[in-house]
Structure formats: C-alpha cells, structure tokens
Amino acid sequence: MKDQIRKIILKIVDNLWEKNDLKKSEIEINKAPEKFGDYSTNVAMKLARIVKKNPLEIAEIIKEKLSTDSVAQSLIEKIEVAKPGFINFYFSQKAYEKILADILKQGDRYGFSKLGQGKKVMVEFGQPNTHKAITVGHLKSAVSGLSVVKLFEALGYEVIRANFFGDVGMQVAKSTWAMIKKELPSEFEDWKNDKKMEFVNEAYVEGANAFKDNPQAEAEIRKINKDIYAKTDNKNYQWYQKIREWSIEYQNEVFAKLGIEYDRQYPESEVYQDAIKIVEQHQGKIFEESQGAIVYKGKKDGLHTWVFLTKEGNPTYSAKDLALAVKKFSEYDLDLAIVTTSVEQTDYFKAVIKVLEKIDKNFEGKYKHVPFGWLLMNGKKTSSRMGKTIKCVDIVAEAMQLAKEKIAIDKDYSSEQKQEIINKVALAGLKFLILSHEFHKDINYNPEEFIKLNGFSGPFILYSYIRINSIVKKVSAKGGSVSGWDDNLRFESDHEKQLASALLMYSDTVLRAGIEIAPHIICNYLYEVAQKFNSFYENCSIQKAENEVQKKSRLVLAMATGQILKNGLGLLGIETLEKM
RNA sequence: CCCCUCGUAGUUUAAUGGAUAGAACAUCGGCCUUCUAAGCCGAAUACGAAGGUUCGAUUCCUUCCGAGGGGACCA
Numbered sequence: 001m002k003d004q005i006r007k008i009i010l011k012i013v014d015n016l017w018e019k020n021d022l023k024k025s026e027i028e029i030n031k032a033p034e035k036f037g038d039y040s041t042n043v044a045m046k047l048a049r050i051v052k053k054n055p056l057e058i059a060e061i062i063k064e065k066l067s068t069d070s071v072a073q074s075l076i077e078k079i080e081v082a083k084p085g086f087i088n089f090y091f092s093q094k095a096y097e098k099i100l101a102d103i104l105k106q107g108d109r110y111g112f113s114k115l116g117q118g119k120k121v122m123v124e125f126g127q128p129n130t131h132k133a134i135t136v137g138h139l140k141s142a143v144s145g146l147s148v149v150k151l152f153e154a155l156g157y158e159v160i161r162a163n164f165f166g167d168v169g170m171q172v173a174k175s176t177w178a179m180i181k182k183e184l185p186s187e188f189e190d191w192k193n194d195k196k197m198e199f200v201n202e203a204y205v206e207g208a209n210a211f212k213d214n215p216q217a218e219a220e221i222r223k224i225n226k227d228i229y230a231k232t233d234n235k236n237y238q239w240y241q242k243i244r245e246w247s248i249e250y251q252n253e254v255f256a257k258l259g260i261e262y263d264r265q266y267p268e269s270e271v272y273q274d275a276i277k278i279v280e281q282h283q284g285k286i287f288e289e290s291q292g293a294i295v296y297k298g299k300k301d302g303l304h305t306w307v308f309l310t311k312e313g314n315p316t317y318s319a320k321d322l323a324l325a326v327k328k329f330s331e332y333d334l335d336l337a338i339v340t341t342s343v344e345q346t347d348y349f350k351a352v353i354k355v356l357e358k359i360d361k362n363f364e365g366k367y368k369h370v371p372f373g374w375l376l377m378n379g380k381k382t383s384s385r386m387g388k389t390i391k392c393v394d395i396v397a398e399a400m401q402l403a404k405e406k407i408a409i410d411k412d413y414s415s416e417q418k419q420e421i422i423n424k425v426a427l428a429g430l431k432f433l434i435l436s437h438e439f440h441k442d443i444n445y446n447p448e449e450f451i452k453l454n455g456f457s458g459p460f461i462l463y464s465y466i467r468i469n470s471i472v473k474k475v476s477a478k479g480g481s482v483s484g485w486d487d488n489l490r491f492e493s494d495h496e497k498q499l500a501s502a503l504l505m506y507s508d509t510v511l512r513a514g515i516e517i518a519p520h521i522i523c524n525y526l527y528e529v530a531q532k533f534n535s536f537y538e539n540c541s542i543q544k545a546e547n548e549v550q551k552k553s554r555l556v557l558a559m560a561t562g563q564i565l566k567n568g569l570g571l572l573g574i575e576t577l578e579k580m
Numbered sequence: 581c582c583c584c585u586c587g588u589a590g591u592u593u594a595a596u597g598g599a600u601a602g603a604a605c606a607u608c609g610g611c612c613u614u615c616u617a618a619g620c621c622g623a624a625u626a627c628g629a630a631g632g633u634u635c636g637a638u639u640c641c642u643u644c645c646g647a648g649g650g651g652a653c654c655a
Contacts (some may be wrong), residue, residue, distance in 0.1 A: 028598095029598070032599090033599065033600090035599090035600090036599070042598070045636090049635085083597070083599080084598075084635075085589060085598095085635095085638075086598080086599070166655085168581090169655090198616070264627050290652075291652075291653085292653085293652065293653050295652065303651095303653085304582095304583080304651050305651085306651095306652075306653095307652045307653045309653085310652060315653075316652090316653065316654080316655085317655050320605085321655095342648065343585070343648090343650090344650065344655080345655070346649080346650075347583075347584070347649090347650050347651070348655075350584095371585090373648095374648090374649095404616085407618070410616090425618090436593085437590090437592090437593075438593095438594090440586090441585085441586070442586085442591095442648075444591090444592065445592080446591085452592095452604080452605075453618055453620095454604090454605090454619085455603085455604045455605060455618090456593085456604040457618090459618060460604095460618065462618085463618045463619080464618095466616070466618095467615080467616060470616060471615045473614095474615055520594080524594065524595090524602090524603085527603080528602095529585095530622095534620065535621090537615075537619080537620085538619075538620045538621085539620085541614080542615060543614090544615085579616090580618090
C-alpha cells in the first residue's frame, strides 16, 4: 500500500517539475502521528529547496493532483496539508477491507516479504561452552538469535540456524580435572543431564580456583588439556568425552525449551586444524610474526593488533572464528552470515571480519557481527542471591515461579494445562523483556519483578490474543458468521479505524524490523496493536452490535487482530495460547 | 593514553533530521449484574552541559561532564 502511494506521488512530482534533482530516497512515506492521519509524506518539504517554492503551496498542488488519481482515490479517504508542509493521508474503507482480507487469507504467512527470496543466510547464536554452566548471557544470545532467525525468514530468506560452541581449551580441562578428583555420589549415573551438569559446573568452579591457587593442580590441568587436544586414550580424555556428551545433550535440552533447534552445530574442536592452516597460508601477506606469535597488525585499518597463533603454535579464538567463517560459506553457499555475540566482542569481530575480507574479496559485506548488550540485575552482572554467575536455568525458573504466583488461572484446567500456561507466560515475559530493548544496549531488570505480566509486556499481548480468541468463539457459537468478509465492511468509530490502521502497518513494520535487525520495533508495534484492540474491545461490543454489517465488520477486525498478534509474536519466538 | 557504546520523567525505556518527545512500572483519581479487570478511561512528572551545521536537531559534528566495554598469546 505504501509502495502504491509512493509510486503515484513520484509520478506526480516528475510530471509537475520535469527537471527536479529530488533524490527518491529522501522522500519518506511514513506512519503519521495518530492525530495527523495514517500515512504522511515529507515530499513537499524536500521539494521546496529545489523548486524554490513554499512547501505548503507545493503540498497543495500535490494534494490536488492526488485527488484526481483513481488508485489513490480508492485507497485514501482524505488528504490534508499541514504546516510546515506535510501531506497526511487517511485510509479509506476499501483499504481496510483489502488489508483485513489479505490478513485472513494469508494467515500465518501474512507479513512475509520477497526481499530475501532465493537468498541464504546463516545466523549463529547461542554459543555456550561445554563442561560448564549455560549462563544468562547465553540465554540472551539464544533469545535474540532466534528472533533474528525469524525476522530473516519473514524477509523471505532461507535461514540456517547455527551454533558454535567451545568444547576445547583450558576451561574444559579445569572441570575435567575436578570431576576426576571429586567423589561422585553413588547414584550419579542415574541422574538426569540437568542435575549432572549442575555437579559439573561446581567442579568447574573448583577446578578454576585450584588452577589459580595450586601449582600442582595447574600442572595437572595443563596435562589434561594436552591429552584432550591429542585425544590421548587415557582416563583424562575418556572423562572429557563423557562430560562433553552430557553437556551437549543438556545444551540441546535447554535450547529446545526456548524453542530453538539448530540446523548445524560447530564444535570448536572441529575448526582447530583449519584455523592453523588458514593462518599459515596467509602468513607474510595478512599475518606477520611478532614476539614469537603470528599476529594481524590492524593499525593501518584502524584496528588493534590481534594474535592469531600463539607462540606455542596454537590458534586463538580469532583464528578459529576465521576458519569457522570460511567453513560456513564453503558448506552452504551463503549470501550472508550473521554472528550475534555480546558487545565486548565488537572490536574483536571487526578484526576477524577485516581479515576475512582480506583473504577473499567475495566475503566483503557478507559477514556481519550483531552485538547485544548485557542482561543486568539491578545494573550488575552478578547476583548474590543466585551465586556468582547467573545461570540460564535459574532465570527461567524464576520467571516460571513469578508466573505461577501472580497469574490467576481458571481452576477448572488440568494440571497439564496449567503448566503449559505458566511455561508460555513465563517465556513470553522473558523473551519480550529481552527483545523489547535495542540489541546493543544493556538491559536492567529488577529481580523482584523482572518479568512483567501487565503493561508493556509479552503476557499482556498473550492476554489480548486470548481475549480475541474467546470472543470469536463465543460469537461464532451464537451463529455469528464471517462469510463474505472480504467486502461490505464498515468501520464508523475511531476505535475501529485506529485498530484497522494499525493492522495495516504490520508489513511495513516487519520489513523495517528485519532490515534493521531490530526486534524491539516488533515489540513496540505489537503493544500498540494490543492496546488499540483492548480499547476497541471496551467500546465496541461485537455481540451487541447494532446491525449485521457492524457485527461482521467487528468480528473480522478482531480475527485479523488475532492473526497479526500471533504472527508478530512468532517473530519474537513467542508461542500463543488459546486460553488461560 | 587510544578506540567503541551509551546518558530521555522517581524507575525501565521509545522516537528512518520533522508536527504538542511516545509508552510502561510506581503514584493519585474513576470504570466489573454487560464478549476473560493480566483490561479500560483520566491526572502528574523527562531530552547530562555548552557550542555548531540546518527552514527544522533527542537524532548529525565539536568540546566538556558522567556510566560501561575493548586495547598480544583469554574470548
């Protein structure tokens, strides 16, 4: 709809002022502030400088021409000119009819665009380490990454979900060392993965402390590290392998609960050899020797110096990330690869990407790092209440506990139904909290109420969706019908019109959120829709509509709203509930 | 010392260079015999400081103040 209006305006402008230097990208057609209509354009103000005329005069001329265009006439009910030179549009009933029909016809596919058609993108997110706990940072990565995946899918891309996890290095040696030393409870083997991993994480902490404080332990841990790299067939390696398996199973369980399944998982150990090779291949050109290590000196590119191979000849993470990048493209023929990590790695990835582009020009612009901020409790990274590092499972458990305490669930539901409601509400709250902030900014939350159940929150949107579901069922049961819903709709009140206008903005919003990789835009949008729906709900009864046309119109509007909320929540990785 | 990010109501935050800076929580005041009150309606409170560019700056540039992150063998 926006494109249609845009085309018409551009044509008018070209006809009126033949030799204008107006840059088309400067012309904006945007959602107008509520009191000024639905869409607005700045074309007259941009034109003013070029044709040397008062923007208000120009706006009037364009308005005049627009009102004689037949396509514009059918979509737009009213055009207004406002100072300093905006042209504002109000949608027509026909426009509403068309959009509602599209939404209901296309259903779950509504809002998908063709922008990325035929293109492949890989999104890497999650990135936990084996042999230790999955932290709140991994949770943030997982939730954010899933949303990036969904946004790219909505843009029409084929998306490959990838995970890169650390399964080698000193941290795994530390916990392996402590696990061997520790006395295991007799029933240990029968424990589920989550309990085992809790135990392993304690071992990791002990191992890390011993490494710091005890030279004997340090030597033993270094030996274990060597055995792991060499795959020596001894107790050390066997233990490492066992813990690795539990870790991976556990990771998959945790991520599955968050709604994440990967298409490709890259263990760090898999790129180890490639990393060495790739650095050696480009030594002298991109890399040089410095103090025994092989480094990339980034000064000429405005970057720091980064070590790629240590003086012992081991690849650092930079080399592994480099090898990983190359591997991704060779395996999947990608058009784009996205890596999400926390912000502290921003400079680091600048260097990795720079080096990647030096290796092959074809990578230019195709590897993108998306940094996200911390999830902070009262502005701090740690929690005294939960122990030093905040674990992913603790956060999820807290959210569930909060949901359980504060939601009033119909007592007639079975315990399974209740559990499902608690799970989904908690995850909706958690995911919405994370995604409603701009990616690169830190999130501060208050542990007492860190997921909100009302106001600007995921549960509020779920609740609105359920209200819709409930009315639609009730009205349909009483013989209300939506047959022939694609024409003869009539919206009289502002509540109806504003809701319909908001629905009309969905596809523009998805497009923008996708291009900018900004799920918070979706959050803001969904909240606006839900609010407008609730206003409509209070003021415009469906059951008590004055006539059949009104009843049908309102029912269709409610149904379309439900579909939009569902689709939008889907982009955030949030599942809907049918009742609660 | 150098580089990056960020400073918006009491708190958490939004605003592709545009219109009266938009919300939520908390606070105060209304609305359930009526489609799920996790809701609706209303009140009050904010752009760190100073310059500059622009018809127009919260947004872009400079300086200062404040917070966080990064800067060779960790990631």
